[in-house]
Amino acid sequence: MAAKDADLNRSMLNRAGLFLGTGPNLDIGGEFYSAGNGHIDKQNLLALWMLRFLPNTPASIIAKLLDIHGENSTINTACTASLQAIGEGFRRVKDGRADIVLAGGGDSRINHGAVLGYDMAQALYSGKGDPLKAVRPFDMKRSGFVSGEGAAVFVIEEFEHAKKRGADILGEICGFGTSLDGYSMTAPDPCGRWAALAIESALSEAVINRDQIDLIFAHGTSTPVNDKTEADLIARVFCHNPPYVTAIKSWIGHLAAGCGAVELAAGLSIIKHKYVPEIRNLNKACNKKVNFIKEPFDFTSKFMLIENFGFGGQNCVLVVKNIV
Secondary structure, eight states: OHHHHTTOOHHHHHHOEEEEEOOOOOOTTTTOOOEETTEESOTTOOTTGGGGGOTTHHHHHHHHHHTOOSOEEEEOOGGGHHHHHHHHHHHHHHTTSOSEEEEEEEEEOOSHHHHHHHHHTTOBOOOOSOGGGSOOTTBTTOOOBOBOEEEEEEEEEOHHHHHHTTOOOOOEEEEEEEEEOOSOSSSOOTTOHHHHHHHHHHHHHHTOOGGGOOEEEOOOOOOHHHHHHHHHHHHHHTOSSOOEEEOTHHHHOBOGGGHHHHHHHHHHHHHHHTEEOOOTTOOSBSOTTSEEOOSOEEOOOSEEEEEEEETTTEEEEEEEEOOO
């Protein structure tokens, strides 16, 4: 759909790069079978059954469907994966290593294996009451996330290249930053030092200062520890001119490896329609110094920042400029 929407011909696709962020197949209850004494307990398995668990299978299928043969990579950095794939694709175009790159990703954790895994990690919402009020990023009564599923892919190309062929330009990626906490396999570093480094790296590449950011798409998972750490980070880094902050997961759930790409799609739509949605179910914010959006309003963003933070201490930030 992205290739068709961008009107890419076969020659363009042949040379295009492909960068995807994906997650592991955690459907271990329905897909993963027992093995013992040299046999698998299901005899009618496809010969290439293992492809369901190889992370590069989506990229291989897409390459076959679209006849893509350029530089490629499959990114598996947990919840930052698809945003990092977009950043890596952006860098290839910026460095002149590719004219066109398809980048993004997707994920689904709506299966028994994934739900049980996140439940054991005490990350899922486990309360009672109205399901529509379960996800409440940055609210004092937040108690875990709800899984979502989805995907988004973007065509990234150099500005003059896009103008020359009459492409519909949605926005300009101008900064990208990543870092590792090196602290815990699940919890973020509470001091936020290395997450702040990712933000500073993205701002430096974009050649702007922090006060120019006017809208943040927060990671906002609705988990107790992560939201507090992120809110404190935003309050500290953007203390002089607090930008508006929204959290799309309050509307679509947590898409795991696919969240960054889908949140970028939402951000580009917000740029286009000049409308910012509120953080759903946010009644009492966990940090009063952060400019959380509690009511939707019309707004024209100039520089938007997207944050993703994942298991393993993965941090990823993208800066997008409004040129529409």
